[in-house]
Amino acid sequence: MTQATLIDGKAIAASVREEIGRRAQELQAATGKRPGLAVVLVGEDPASQVYVRSKDRTANELGFHSVKHTLPADTAEADLLALIETLNTDPDIHGILVQLPLPGHIDESKVLRLIRPEKDVDGFHPVNVGLLNAGERDHALVPCTPHGSLILLKRTLGADLSGKTAVVVGRSNIVGKPMASLLLAESCTVTIAHSRTRNLPDVIRAADIVVAAVGRPEMIRGEWIGKGATVIDVGINRLPAPELGEGKTRLVGDVAFDECLDHVGAITPVPGGVGPMTIVMLMANTLTAARRQLGLPEDKPIF
Numbered sequence: 001m002t003q004a005t006l007i008d009g010k011a012i013a014a015s016v017r018e019e020i021g022r023r024a025q026e027l028q029a030a031t032g033k034r035p036g037l038a039v040v041l042v043g044e045d046p047a048s049q050v051y052v053r054s055k056d057r058t059a060n061e062l063g064f065h066s067v068k069h070t071l072p073a074d075t076a077e078a079d080l081l082a083l084i085e086t087l088n089t090d091p092d093i094h095g096i097l098v099q100l101p102l103p104g105h106i107d108e109s110k111v112l113r114l115i116r117p118e119k120d121v122d123g124f125h126p127v128n129v130g131l132l133n134a135g136e137r138d139h140a141l142v143p144c145t146p147h148g149s150l151i152l153l154k155r156t157l158g159a160d161l162s163g164k165t166a167v168v169v170g171r172s173n174i175v176g177k178p179m180a181s182l183l184l185a186e187s188c189t190v191t192i193a194h195s196r197t198r199n200l201p202d203v204i205r206a207a208d209i210v211v212a213a214v215g216r217p218e219m220i221r222g223e224w225i226g227k228g229a230t231v232i233d234v235g236i237n238r239l240p241a242p243e244l245g246e247g248k249t250r251l252v253g254d255v256a257f258d259e260c261l262d263h264v265g266a267i268t269p270v271p272g273g274v275g276p277m278t279i280v281m282l283m284a285n286t287l288t289a290a291r292r293q294l295g296l297p298e299d300k301p302i303f
């Protein structure tokens with residue numbers, strides 16, 4: 001028997017996207033300016049190329065100004081830093097995203113620290129990390145994947161998450177830690193679990209909300225998740241799928257999805273869950289950044 005509600009990330013992303021499109025048109029009517037996004041890709045990783053193309057396409061579809069810089073894998077760190085300096089001072093660019101991971105010879109942290117915090121639409125600069133952790137998320141740019149995941153939670157459970165127990169599995173700077181900060185700001189009781197956590201199944205079983213961001217295919221089993229819990233699966237793992245034909249692959253999350261359907265309350269699928277929200281929140285951040293740089297008041301938050 002299936003009792004779980006599927007959280008339709010694609011549909012929710014589409015509705016948020018429409019709202020962003022409307023707001024971008026309002027901005028243009030009021031100021032004559034379009035939100036401007038620069039995406040920088042270093043190297044030829046095929047998955048990264050797909051994501052960068054998708055970001056550029058979405059920006060264009062929403063009527064944003066969008067530029068894509070593709071640099072060879074052997075680009076010197078100094079040349080990447082010089083490009084960021086140029087984008088930092090370009091008045092038509094309100095948001096800068098440097099696709100991660102960067103090649104090994106480039107110091108990722110140095111690159112992220114050079115991006116002007118006002119243009120840091122990934123929310124990875126220490127100023128934005130600090131603002132989020134200090135409870136000043138209204139002045140920060142919030143990382144796209146956790147922000148999108150929070151919207152999925154609120155669309156599923158309602159705007160008030162206070163008092164709920166949440167377990168975030170994974171402690172990365174791009175998902176786990178900012179996700180925990182956001183849930184804490186929503187007055188959840190938050191646990192961050194990771195590879196060294198003892199009795200992980202018992203920790204997860206106690207949670208009303210489970211956010212899985214470990215990057216290991218189907219590591220979190222259905223029986224580890226409590227009855228009626230809400231599950232946000234951030235993992236995107238590509239596995240070989242010979243049953244679909246030679247050389248074919250399929251995507252799976254960090255949660256064993258099928259094992260959850262008979263007892264969890266709601267769950268995001270992979271694909272079609274968190275992924276589509278990530279891209280739309282990048283557009284939301286670019287619009288927020290543009291309004292701030294143009295001296296306009298903040299828009300209402302998107303829920």
Ligand SMILES: Nc1nc(=O)c2c([nH]1)NC[C@@H]1CN(c3ccc(C(=O)N[C@@H](CCC(=O)O)C(=O)O)cc3)C=[N+]21
Pocket residue numbers: 051097098099100101122144236251270271272273274275276278279
């Ligand atoms: N500076 C930086 N910022 C990022 O936001 C960033 C990054 N680097 N590096 C790589 C990851 C990955 N990422 C995704 C975005 C959208 C989907 C997405 O739309 N996924 C769809 C389709 C997946 C597919 O079919 O391949 C889905 O889950 O339904 C997935 C993954 C952003 N990232």
